[in-house]
Amino acid sequence: MTYELFALRYARRDAKRQEHFIGGDPHDALMPMDYFVWAAVGGGKAWIIDTGFTAEVAARRKREYLRCPVEGLRLLGIDPDAIENVIISHMHYDHVGSFHKFKRARFHLxxxxxxxxxxxxxxxxxxxxxxxxxxxxxxxxxxxxxRVVFHDGDAGLAPGIKVHACGGHSMGLQCVTVETARGLVVLASDVTHFYENLEAKRPFTTAFHVGNMLEGFDKLKRLAPSPKHIVPGHDPLVMQRYPAVPGLEGIAVRLDVEPTA
Incomplete structure (x- = not known):
């Protein structure tokens, strides 16, 4: 089974390069961060990957809140009240915070x-x-x-959707693979925040276990058919490399089609 796959941007923040690499960075350049939730749609159902944070948390943590993640899903024609399954990549605030807005869902963790x-x-x-x-x-x-389904390592959740344990950034972090028309897409979540973390093998600054984080980079590469099938968790380049959903420019992009750059 194949799915249409979407990334929805719901928040952002300004940051500098030194904030995104263990050991810092010699360049003082800006390196903004985007915040996403993802949706895999197929067979008349949608699987949601991560739920984002709330406006209250955005204000307290000084993040630029663009829209409620649930409202972003509605723009795609996805009814959050009808969602039966949500995958939580990990329990950091920006990935689980709006879970309570999914009234029927079971949460895979x-x-x-x-x-x-x-x-x-x-x-x-x-x-x-x-x-x-x-x-x-x-x-x-x-x-x-x-309403929580616990997994112990890699697991198939549905035809074409699997989770893969990649602890490092958080102890129980998991990435998600989704079968699409262009092949298997790896939603890395925070296994790699940016393309550059993975490509340069430079771990992100928030880490529970640096060695596991480095091994997580290797696992992403093993899972993906090619580097262009890996989608990082926070890189603004995702919004540039993939085609926008018509009418939702700057809000949602298609990950199930070839990147445009």
């Missing part, structure tokens, strides 16, 4: 990520900074409501 977000490492401010307490507590509530 690596069990190790829940262990991380509720365990001993959250005693360290440096590691818990990327989590929002209410998000973590909310996913625990979803677990007690039988």
């Amino acid at each position: 690596q069990e190790e990520e829940m262990r991380y977000a509720t365990g001993r490492y959250m005693c360290h401010h440096k590691l818990r900074h990327s989590f929002e307490f209410e998000d973590v507590a909310g996913i625990v509530r979803m677990t007690f409501a039988d």
